[in-house]
Amino acid sequence: xxxxxxxxxxxxxxxxxxxxxxxxxxxxxxxxxxxxxxxxxxxxxxxxxxxxxxxxxxxxxxxxxxxxxxxxxxxxxxxxxxxxxxxxxxxxxxxxxxxxxxxxxxxxxxxxxxxxxxxxxxxxxxxxxxxxxxxxxxxxxxxxxxxxxxxxxxxxxxxxxxxxxxxxxxxxxxxxxxxxxxxxxxxxxxxxxxxxxxxxxxxxxxxxxxxxxxxxxxxxxxxxxxxxxxxxxxxxxxxxxxxxxxxxxxxxxxxxxxxxxxxxxxxxxxxxxxxxxxxxxxxxxxxxxxxxxxxxxxxxxxxxxxxxxxxxxxxxxxxxxxxxxxxxxxxxxxxxxxxxxxxxxxxxxxxxxxxxxxxxxxxxxxxxxxxxxxxxxxxxxxxxxxxxxxxxxxxxxxxxxxxxxxxxxxxxxxxxxxxxxxxxxxxxxxxxxxxxxxxxxxxxxxxxxxxxxxx
Numbered sequence: 183x184x185x186x187x188x189x190x191x192x193x194x195x196x197x198x199x200x201x202x203x204x205x206x207x208x209x210x211x212x213x214x215x216x217x218x219x220x221x222x223x224x225x226x227x228x229x230x231x232x233x234x235x236x237x238x239x240x241x242x243x244x245x246x247x248x249x250x251x252x253x254x255x256x257x258x259x260x261x262x263x264x265x266x267x268x269x270x271x272x273x274x275x276x277x278x279x280x281x282x283x284x285x286x287x288x289x290x291x292x293x294x295x296x297x298x299x300x301x302x303x304x305x306x307x308x309x310x311x312x313x314x315x316x317x318x319x320x321x322x323x324x325x326x327x328x329x330x331x332x333x334x335x336x337x338x339x340x341x342x343x344x345x346x347x348x349x350x351x352x353x354x355x356x357x358x359x360x361x362x363x364x365x366x367x368x369x370x371x372x373x374x375x376x377x378x379x380x381x382x383x384x385x386x387x388x389x390x391x392x393x394x395x396x397x398x399x400x401x402x403x404x405x406x407x408x409x410x411x412x413x414x415x416x417x418x419x420x421x422x423x424x425x426x427x428x429x430x431x432x433x434x435x436x437x438x439x440x441x442x443x444x445x446x447x448x449x450x451x452x453x454x455x456x457x458x459x460x461x462x463x464x465x466x467x468x469x470x471x472x473x474x475x476x477x478x479x480x481x482x483x484x485x486x487x488x489x490x491x492x493x494x495x496x497x498x499x500x501x502x503x504x505x506x507x508x509x510x511x512x513x514x515x516x517x518x519x520x521x522x523x524x525x526x527x528x529x530x531x532x533x534x535x536x537x538x539x540x541x542x543x544x545x546x547x548x549x550x551x552x553x554x555x556x557x558x559x560x561x562x563x564x565x566x567x568x569x570x571x572x573x574x575x576x577x578x579x580x581x582x583x584x585x586x587x588x589x590x591x592x593x594x595x596x597x598x599x600x601x602x603x604x605x606x607x608x609x610x611x612x613x614x615x616x617x618x619x620x621x622x623x624x625x626x627x628x629x630x631x632x633x634x635x636x637x
Contacts, residue, residue: 185342186369191258191488191521192479200345203369208378211366215308215335216383218363223305223333231331232282235275237358238327242272242319245354249319251480252347257315258488258521260479263442270601271323274619277603278327285331285624288633296637305333306409306627307385310378312399313348314391315341315490316445322351324607325388326365328624330355336365337384339375343490372398380406386627389413390447393612411616411626413447413608416569417541419562420450420598421584422459423555423575431574432463435547436470438572438598440525443486444545445494448570448607450598451542453549454558460551464513464529471525471547472514488521489544495521498544502526505537515546539565555580563589569609572598591617 186200203211242249250264259267278285288300309329313321318340326336340348352367370378379387379402386409389399396412403410420438425431438450455463479487489495495518502516505528515526526546531537537548552558562571570592573584585593591609594600601607606620616626 185371186345187343188256188346189343189491190255191491194492194520197255198346200349200369202371203374205374208368208370208374211337211363211368212308212378212381212383214363215337215366216363218335218361219305219307219333219383222361222364223307223335226333228282228286228331231333232279234358234360235282235327235331236279238354239272239276239279241354241357242268242275245350249347249350252350253318253344254479254487256318256344256347257490258479259442260481260484260487262482264479267317267320270603271319274320274323274603275327278331278624281621282331285328285621291632293634297635299632299634302631302633303332303625303628304631306629308335308337308383309627310337310339310375310384310387312339312375312387312389312391312395313341313344315343316442316447318344318347319351321390322348324618324623325390326351326355328618329627330360330364332624332628334385334627335363337368337378338366339368339370339378342369345369375399376402379403379408384408386410388616388618388626396614409627411608411618412614413616413618414569414612414614415541415543415567416447416449416609416613417451417539417565417567418448418570418572418590419452419454419565419588420572421454421558421562421574422463423456423558423573423580424577425459425574426576428459428462429466432466432470434572434574434598435463435467436474439547440471440474440485440545441599443489443523445490445543447613448592448601450572451546451548452561452565453547454552454561455549456558457551457553460549464527464549467547467549468514468527471527471545474525474545476519476522476524486522486525486545489523490521492521494543495523498523498542498546501537501540501542502528502546505531505535508535508537510535510537510548513549533564541567555584559584559587563587566612567609568611569613570594 355365388411474485513527608617
């Protein structure tokens, strides 16, 4: 029986199953990708690859409704959010098409001797992408688009619960005109993925997923001297020290927690609030989270669909129950209904509790009271993660100080949900290595070749 299946988390019904890629099929995919790396990657012009990417972006928009409905069924994303994700994937892909010449142009170096020197970017080779279920199109777009622009063929192992969206992505790349081997969808096991990473025809691997998955992949990649990019978990702090509009700040906090039913690596998860704002914040924040409608992800007014699976809801329930058993206060929520989980608020979490350093991958917000800026920064940094962070303050100098002090790959000041194709995405500590999106993404898997010419 294959692990690749569509199980609607809202109903628990298995809608479809897909056979695993056989070892023979995998070998053919590797051979085809390697041939593309030797041929197409070096013979096609940058403008040609950009044109193909532009067509992929157009196909996202043309197939928007169908693509969105697919991931609602696969992982329970509310329909409005699913449509937004398809749009964002199109925007990301188009960004790399628009900036192709800028990304790939030679970079002159001022040299001390006579003659010239440039850094010339060229493809590294075949790459494996291992992608998660929470953003089936967006995660693939931010990995595949910059690397196909560079000329790196892509082998893509998507999450087993996303077989139809992953097939739909491959179809868009093929329909757009990318040649055989340039982009291949694989239904492979973890053992087969390890074989791909070890294969000498493959030059790198990018993983978005859990710490466990990232560690396992990095170990195999390290043994085989392969470049790796890791985008792993996060427990992002939301620091609120002052505001001219508490209602707006609380709404931003709730939006940052509830996005994608709370299943986002860079969602705000720990809310660190100044003492004088703490009580009204908790009251207003709790009202918004508990008022968020839980229900059918296809319904227009649904805010929280099901979690990705009943197992995911069980795990979140266990985390909340353990936090309460260890002394945390459950302000509201905290009881699942199948795969559905309501907006939940915890307070009084201390460093001795598991919840203090865990990531809650669902609509659970943990609120902390702090005396001052220094305590806020200390709690914000007292985590094994370092992905994103949010700072709300009316003091511009304070915002700059905190941005410098926070151990994270991203700091957003006085705004949330502001990801954009031109902005690099990534973290530090156990949140991973490397960057995706923006111009930096196109520099992860390239040969930055020095070309030095004498006078």
